[in-house]
Amino acid sequence: MNSTTSHELAAEPIDPTELVEERLVLWYFLAAIVSISISLLGGLLMSMQLIHWNPHDGVEYLSPGRWRMIHTNAIAYGFIANSFLGALHWAIPRLTLKKVLCRRLSYFIFAAWQVVVLSTVAGILMGHAQGVEWGETPVWIDPLAQVGLFLVAINFLTPIIRAKGPLYVSLWYFMAAFVWTFLTYAMGNFMPQYYVSGTSAGAITGLFIHDLVGLFVTPLAWGLMYYFVPILLQKPIWSHGLSLVGFWGLAFFYPLNGIHHFLLSPIPMFLQYSAIVATVAVEFVVLTVIINFFGTLWGSSRALVTNIPLRWFYTGMVCYFLTCLQCSMQVTISFQKVIHFSDWVVGHAHLVMFGVFGLWFFGMMTYLFPRLLRHPWYSRNLCEWHYWLTAVGIFVMASDLILAGLFQGYYWVSLQPWDASVNGSQPFWIVRFVAGVAIISGQICFFVNLWKTWRLARASDVESLLPNTTYGPAWTAE
Numbered sequence: 498m499n500s501t502t503s504h505e506l507a508a509e510p511i512d513p514t515e516l517v518e519e520r521l522v523l524w525y526f527l528a529a530i531v532s533i534s535i536s537l538l539g540g541l542l543m544s545m546q547l548i549h550w551n552p553h554d555g556v557e558y559l560s561p562g563r564w565r566m567i568h569t570n571a572i573a574y575g576f577i578a579n580s581f582l583g584a585l586h587w588a589i590p591r592l593t594l595k596k597v598l599c600r601r602l603s604y605f606i607f608a609a610w611q612v613v614v615l616s617t618v619a620g621i622l623m624g625h626a627q628g629v630e631w632g633e634t635p636v637w638i639d640p641l642a643q644v645g646l647f648l649v650a651i652n653f654l655t656p657i658i659r660a661k662g663p664l665y666v667s668l669w670y671f672m673a674a675f676v677w678t679f680l681t682y683a684m685g686n687f688m689p690q691y692y693v694s695g696t697s698a699g700a701i702t703g704l705f706i707h708d709l710v711g712l713f714v715t716p717l718a719w720g721l722m723y724y725f726v727p728i729l730l731q732k733p734i735w736s737h738g739l740s741l742v743g744f745w746g747l748a749f750f751y752p753l754n755g756i757h758h759f760l761l762s763p764i765p766m767f768l769q770y771s772a773i774v775a776t777v778a779v780e781f782v783v784l785t786v787i788i789n790f791f792g793t794l795w796g797s798s799r800a801l802v803t804n805i806p807l808r809w810f811y812t813g814m815v816c817y818f819l820t821c822l823q824c825s826m827q828v829t830i831s832f833q834k835v836i837h838f839s840d841w842v843v844g845h846a847h848l849v850m851f852g853v854f855g856l857w858f859f860g861m862m863t864y865l866f867p868r869l870l871r872h873p874w875y876s877r878n879l880c881e882w883h884y885w886l887t888a889v890g891i892f893v894m895a896s897d898l899i900l901a902g903l904f905q906g907y908y909w910v911s912l913q914p915w916d917a918s919v920n921g922s923q924p925f926w927i928v929r930f931v932a933g934v935a936i937i938s939g940q941i942c943f944f945v946n947l948w949k950t951w952r953l954a955r956a957s958d959v960e961s962l963l964p965n966t967t968y969g970p971a972w973t974a975e
């Protein structure tokens with residue numbers, strides 16, 4: 498691993514627009530936006546159920562249990578996976594100076610992946626969900642998704658393997674993630690279904706839940722941060738030594754964390770304790786990565802005011818730090834006795850999935866849409882509204898749920914009737930609903946801005962003739 502990328506080794510300057518299939522990046526992002534819209538509706542519906550405002554009471558296909566699964570699956574496989582695939586189609590050819598293996602294959606994967614996402618939604622609505630948390634994709638879709646992940650891996654690994662010169666840290670993360678994701682999906686979706694049962698299946702499921710975050714989402718997301726942040730700040734990453742620690746630390750410790758999802762369960766205690774130790778190790782690893790990014794920001798922090806994509810990225814990093822801080826408490830056995838099964842965990846899930854990764858995707862989209870559409874954003878104000886409504890919304894939602902979890906836990910510890918904890922949760926659940934409305938309003942600003950920008954781009958022929966590197970003066974660091 499080295500700070501030198503293939504760019505610096507190329508004798509002739511290469512036009513990146515020839516390498517990148519920009520239309521596909523755009524399509525992936527649009528698919529991600531449709532998915533998050535459906536997911537947010539599902540989340541809001543579920544939150545309304547909990548405060549007795551469910552508008553579809555008694556409608557089987559719109560029952561909250563199904564919508565909860567659609568909420569989480571549309572986020573994981575629709576929003577997160579599509580955003581990643583779009584961003585990777587942008588970043589990998591630029592980092593390697595090579596095209597992906599096959600353009601047609603890329604389009605085929607795009608279509609096949611949307612079939613996977615839509616079939617998952619349809620399958621869950623019809624009641625075919627698989628009994629594996631985060632693996633609810635019906636069993637008849639699993640083989641298709643598995644083949645899809647294989648095709649994604651070979652399509653992207655080919656340019657990385659063909660790249661000349663030392664590989665930049667992002668490419669290390671990407672390479673590992675393609676292999677890990679394929680293995681993780683197979684483990685979580687096939688092993689508990691067909692081969693193992695009881696506590697062993699529980700242990701595997703815990704591993705699957707955690708590895709989806711740690712070996713699929715995290716390495717791809719950090720890899721993309723290592724790509725975008727130095728470009729936006731126009732300086733190299735602070736320490737390549739630390740980026741090495743981050744990569745190998747993740748590779749070594751993350752896979753050992755899974756069982757911390759099932760502390761105080763019948764899984765043998767020595768496994769639970771080893772997961773706790775590995776989790777503490779991961780927290781230190783994550784800290785090194787965060788220090789590295791803040792070291793890079795050092796001396797350029799004014800860019801956070803002027804550069805909205807950068808602000809999205811660093812807000813996500815603050816949420817990452819807060820998530821790890823929270824995790825350092827919840828991973829202890831004494832704390833688990835109070836917060837297990839409570840909204841503390843739901844707060845944690847929103848803080849990491851939305852507060853970190855969701856915010857990073859919005860940063861990437863804010864940076865890339867003007868380049869893909871070849872037109873600056875229609876309104877900077879709408880970009881600001883998108884940022885503030887979303888950031889404040891997730892902050893309020895996560896804090897509210899974490900606090901709710903503590904109250905719920907103490908209701909249970911004090912052996913009060915179950916109803917007392919449900920009634921005591923009502924004010925928190927109302928605040929969650931309000932925070933959800935704020936987040937959705939933020940997304941509406943984003944969609945309106947995107948629509949108007951797209952209309953302007955179509956209307957202005959002159960603009961569309963310019964190379965895409967000329968766009969977004971407001972978004973580059975000053």
Ligand code: HEM
Nearest residue numbers: 537540541543544569572842843846847850851855933936
């Ligand atoms: C309008 C905004 C949102 C609302 C109102 C909302 C609401 C909810 C609700 C009610 C649940 C079920 C909690 C339970 O079972 O007690 C849930 C679960 C979840 N949501 Fe959201 N959500 C929103 C946005 C998001 C976003 C944007 C993400 C990720 C990017 C996300 C990720 C999750 C995850 C990971 C879970 C599962 C939590 C767990 O099982 O511990 N949510 N959400």
